[in-house]
Amino acid sequence: MGTEPLRDQLAALPDAPGVYLFRDADDRVMYVGKAKSLRKRVFSYFEAPVRGQDGSGEGRPGPKAGLHPRISEMVSRAGRVEALVVNSEQEALILEGNLITTHRPPFNVKLRDDKSYPYIGISLDEAYPRVYFTRERHRRDRVYFGPFSSASKVRETLSLIGKIFPSRPCEGSEPGRPSGIPCLDYHIKRCMAPCVDYISLQDYRHLIDQIIAFLSGRYRGLEQELEQQMAAAAAAQRFEEAAVFRNRLNAVRHLMERQLMSSDSMESLDVLGVAVDDDGEAANVQVLQVRDGVLGDRQSFFVDAAGSRDEATILEQFVMEYYALGMAIPPLVVVPLGMDTRGVEALLAERRQAGVEVRASERGEKRRMQELAERNAQLALDQDRARAARTRERRTAALGDLQRALGLDAPPMRIECFDISNLGSTYAVASMTVMNGGAPDRKHYRSFTMRYDGGPDDFARMEEAIGRRMARLASGDADASLGAAPSLVVIDGGKGQLGAAQRAMREAGVDVPMVGLAKQQEEVFVPGRSEPILLPEGSPGLTLLQQVRDEAHRFALRHHRSRRGRGMTASAMDSLPGIGPARRRAILRHFGSPERFLAASREEMEAVPGLPPKVARDIYEHLNKTGGPDQVETLAGSGNGWS
Numbered sequence: 094m095g096t097e098p099l100r101d102q103l104a105a106l107p108d109a110p111g112v113y114l115f116r117d118a119d120d121r122v123m124y125v126g127k128a129k130s131l132r133k134r135v136f137s138y139f140e141a142p143v144r145g146q147d148g149s150g151e152g153r154p155g156p157k158a159g160l161h162p163r164i165s166e167m168v169s170r171a172g173r174v175e176a177l178v179v180n181s182e183q184e185a186l187i188l189e190g191n192l193i194t195t196h197r198p199p200f201n202v203k204l205r206d207d208k209s210y211p212y213i214g215i216s217l218d219e220a221y222p223r224v225y226f227t228r229e230r231h232r233r234d235r236v237y238f239g240p241f242s243s244a245s246k247v248r249e250t251l252s253l254i255g256k257i258f259p260s261r262p263c264e265g266s267e268p269g270r271p272s273g274i275p276c277l278d279y280h281i282k283r284c285m286a287p288c289v290d291y292i293s294l295q296d297y298r299h300l301i302d303q304i305i306a307f308l309s310g311r312y313r314g315l316e317q318e319l320e321q322q323m324a325a326a327a328a329a330q331r332f333e334e335a336a337v338f339r340n341r342l343n344a345v346r347h348l349m350e351r352q353l354m355s356s357d358s359m360e361s362l363d364v365l366g367v368a369v370d371d372d373g374e375a376a377n378v379q380v381l382q383v384r385d386g387v388l389g390d391r392q393s394f395f396v397d398a399a400g401s402r403d404e405a406t407i408l409e410q411f412v413m414e415y416y417a418l419g420m421a422i423p424p425l426v427v428v429p430l431g432m433d434t435r436g437v438e439a440l441l442a443e444r445r446q447a448g449v450e451v452r453a454s455e456r457g458e459k460r461r462m463q464e465l466a467e468r469n470a471q472l473a474l475d476q477d478r479a480r481a482a483r484t485r486e487r488r489t490a491a492l493g494d495l496q497r498a499l500g501l502d503a504p505p506m507r508i509e510c511f512d513i514s515n516l517g518s519t520y521a522v523a524s525m526t527v528m529n530g531g532a533p534d535r536k537h538y539r540s541f542t543m544r545y546d547g548g549p550d551d552f553a554r555m556e557e558a559i560g561r562r563m564a565r566l567a568s569g570d571a572d573a574s575l576g577a578a579p580s581l582v583v584i585d586g587g588k589g590q591l592g593a594a595q596r597a598m599r600e601a602g603v604d605v606p607m608v609g610l611a612k613q614q615e616e617v618f619v620p621g622r623s624e625p626i627l628l629p630e631g632s633p634g635l636t637l638l639q640q641v642r643d644e645a646h647r648f649a650l651r652h653h654r655s656r657r658g659r660g661m662t663a664s665a666m667d668s669l670p671g672i673g674p675a676r677r678r679a680i681l682r683h684f685g686s687p688e689r690f691l692a693a694s695r696e697e698m699e700a701v702p703g704l705p706p707k708v709a710r711d712i713y714e715h716l717n718k719t720g721g722p723d724q725v726e727t728l729a730g731s732g733n734g735w736s
Contacts, residue, residue, distance in 0.1 A: 110129050110131070111131045112176070113128065113176050116173040122196040127186055138164070162400070167200045194417065201410060202376075202396060210228070211241050218234035218235060220266075222298075269288025309421055360385060365463075367407055369407060377473045409437060422441055506580050507577060510526050513554045523554060524539075525539045525562060541558050553593065560600060580606070583645075591618050617635075671711060676704060679703045
């Protein structure tokens with residue numbers, strides 16, 4: 094890390110093309126940008142003069158007046174500016190894209206909630222690949238298509254693929270199930286049953302190739318191939334096989350016919366349109382996907398504009414993220430007028446490993462489609478803004494409703510809710526979920542592994558959870574979540590749980606409004622009042638309390654199941670004969686859960702891939718000798734040391 098003052102770092106910047114990185118005081122990358130002239134571009138962020146060769150200029154340079162608040166904050170936090178010189182603007186764009194992918198800087202333009210965008214994955218690393226829904230895109234030897242703008246689009250596409258190209262839906266690296274007979278998907282013609290060799294490995298792989306062609310938009314070529322396969326099967330008098338190819342061909346043709354548009358004048362291209370909020374906080378990008386002359390889909394993506402109002406900059410950043418995988422990049426990308434496309438062309442060509450043309454269209458059908466994409470982008474942005482305003486109004490009304498109903502001094506801006514989850518006396522956990530301004534604040538969620546081991550006592554465990562949380566608040570030595578004082582604490586339970594929580598709060602020396610929400614009739618209990626408050630069913634305040642309570646229950650249950658699964662697995666497998674880490678993983682992959690493994694028959698044990706029959710029999714005898722499937726509860730109890 095450089096130790097020279099920031100003004101000296103700026104003074105040393107060259108007047109050359111390259112990439113610059115803003116780093117904070119902890120040397121974390123906050124922003125990555127490119128420039129024709131590094132010196133001129135970086136200087137445009139700062140107000141104060143930079144010391145030159147004659148030694149003039151003193152003090153730390155500050156942000157220039159008129160910058161967007163987010164950009165001004167970034168400049169104020171800058172501890173170091175790093176520059177990388179390259180030979181051309183095209184090289185700068187490619188390097189910028191790689192650095193953004195590596196560092197994920199918070200002040201760069203990025204897809205809103207980009208980690209949650211769904212993909213279609215194909216597991217080419219398996220002998221019989223699966224086509225599946227996923228939100229990952231990092232595993233080697235797997236092909237990903239996307240991102241899609243919504244999960245429903247992925248599921249709709251997967252359902253269509255299942256009808257046209259019935260690949261195996263079962264999970265695991267090997268097809269089939271322990272029983273060794275075809276599942277229901279085979280009988281409803283959603284799978285070709287490779288598990289029982291009803292389709293050869295070669296034919297199955299060819300089926301996967303057709304799925305890849307379909308997802309890549311190569312409709313015309315796929316249509317011709319299916320026609321040839323149908324004709325060949327019919328000529329050989331394999332009429333049932335020919336009927337299968339005929340049905341696939343009809344399905345593909347029907348799909349092509351019902352698309353929004355079909356044109357012989359266009360082949361495969363993407364058309365991009367963008368609209369930006371006036372304040373530079375948000376943008377929307379529309380992608381119209383034309384494949385083999387067919388408008389196959391329209392994707393709508395909301396973008397965190399990070400204070401940028403420049404459409405060209407937003408589109409550049411979007412292109413780097415959207416085409417990150419390089420699998421389905423078309424040979425032509427149509428963009429709005431006024432965008433410098435040379436660097437983007439070089440970037441996409443590198444990722445596609447083939448030529449890509451990026452250009453604006455001034456007339457004709459492509460221009461009309463680009464205008465359509467821009468209109469859709471503006472419409473999506475307007476609708477999102479209106480939806481956000483309605484959501485804010487609803488949350489404000491809910492907080493005001495709670496303030497009036499509970500007699501609070503102010504609307505409860507930060508609400509914390511606590512719940513207990515356990516199995517008898519084992520694997521007890523408590524959850525704390527947080528609503529800030531009426532919206533879930535998941536980065537502040539916390540879970541507590543219970544230390545109390547005196548049996549199934551929810552009151553004692555609630556007292557422990559509240560005591561530990563309030564002690565952290567009282568000490569002042571806590572993270573951002575536990576150090577923030579709540580406006581209202583909600584206990585999942587009635588008078589008993591509320592009383593235990595009150596005792597813990599008094600012992601910690603903290604005074605925060607607290608209520609209990611009983612599930613049966615949604616009664617709200619308040620300390621010092623014998624009768625519960627009954628909020629009107631469907632009222633904004635009650636709806637908000639139910640939401641935070643349900644979140645606490647879900648979060649606690651997830652942590653509890655995780656602990657229980659780890660404990661049961663460890664308890665059941667640590668003492669098994671002939672089982673090491675590799676075989677343990679094989680068993681869990683095959684059965685899917687500890688419960689299924691413990692309840693398996695000897696034949697099912699012997700069907701585990703990679704497990705020798707003698708070892709499988711020894712495991713079965715060992716489990717049955719010590720209680721077999723009935724020992725699940727005992728095994729769960731013995732794993733209580735996991736946390």
